Amino acid sequence: MVTGQFRVEIPPGTWMEEVSTAWPNARFRLLTGVEVDDGAVELGETTGAEAAEASAAVGEHPTVSEFETLYATGDRVLSQYRTADRTLYDFLESVSVPPEFPLVVEDGWLECSITASRERLGQLDRTLAAAPVDYQLTSLVTAPESAQLLTDRQQEFLESAFAAGYYSIPRERSLTDLASDLDVDPSTASGVLRRAERQVVAWFLTSESDSRRG
Numbered sequence: 001m002v003t004g005q006f007r008v009e010i011p012p013g014t015w016m017e018e019v020s021t022a023w024p025n026a027r028f029r030l031l032t033g034v035e036v037d038d039g040a041v042e043l044g045e046t047t048g049a050e051a052a053e054a055s056a057a058v059g060e061h062p063t064v065s066e067f068e069t070l071y072a073t074g075d076r077v078l079s080q081y082r083t084a085d086r087t088l089y090d091f092l093e094s095v096s097v098p099p100e101f102p103l104v105v106e107d108g109w110l111e112c113s114i115t116a117s118r119e120r121l122g123q124l125d126r127t128l129a130a131a132p133v134d135y136q137l138t139s140l141v142t143a144p145e146s147a148q149l150l151t152d153r154q155q156e157f158l159e160s161a162f163a164a165g166y167y168s169i170p171r172e173r174s175l176t177d178l179a180s181d182l183d184v185d186p187s188t189a190s191g192v193l194r195r196a197e198r199q200v201v202a203w204f205l206t207s208e209s210d211s212r213r214g
Helices: 015-022 051-060 087-094 118-130 152-164 175-182 186-213
Strands: 002-009 027-036 039-047 064-072 076-083 100-106 109-116 135-142
Touching: 002 118, 015 027, 015 051, 015 100, 027 087, 027 152, 039 051, 039 152, 051 064, 051 076, 109 118, 118 135, 152 175, 152 186, 175 186
Parallel strands: none
Antiparallel strands: 002 109, 002 135, 027 039, 027 100, 039 076, 064 076, 100 109
C-alpha cells in the first residue's frame, strides 16, 4: 500500500471554497464526516487568529445547519454541524477512494492523504488530471500495515457510534442501544469505544503538538 498526499483546488460554490477564501488566514480541519440522506454530519476544527470569526462563517453558510460550537479558545474552535454540500463525498465516491481524516482546507485548497494500491492512486491521479481543477501530488510514501491508527473493529464501532448520534449533544443513542445495534453486550461496546477514543485523542494531541512546534 502507498500513501499519497494530495493538494486539490476546491470547486467554486462549495462552503469549503467560499468560507476558506473569505478567511484565507484561517485553517479548517475536517476531523471526521459521516454521509446522511441530505448531506453530511461533520466534526470540524478552525484555527488561527481569526478562528472565532471564521468558524462563525461556517455556521452562517447557506448549506450548513445545526451548527454547534463544542469547544473554543482564542485561536481554536471545535464544532459539529450538518451540511447539505455533498461535493467532497461525491468526488471521492467517483474515484472509489475513501478519505483519510483529517482533511485540511486553507484558502480554497484541500489537502488530504489517501492510502491505496499504486493502481488506485494512479486512477485518482488520472481523474484529477482530467478534472477542471488544479491539483498537486506533494508526496508518495510506502505505508507499512502497522501505520493504521485503529483496528477495523474499533473503526467500525466508532463510525457506528458517530452516525447513530452517540456523540451528539444531547446524546441521541445510549450505550445500551448502540451495543444492541452492534450485536454485542454494553461492556464490550464500551471497551472497544474507549480504546478507539484513546487512540484518536492521543493521535490528535500529538499531531496538534507537532503542528504547533512546526
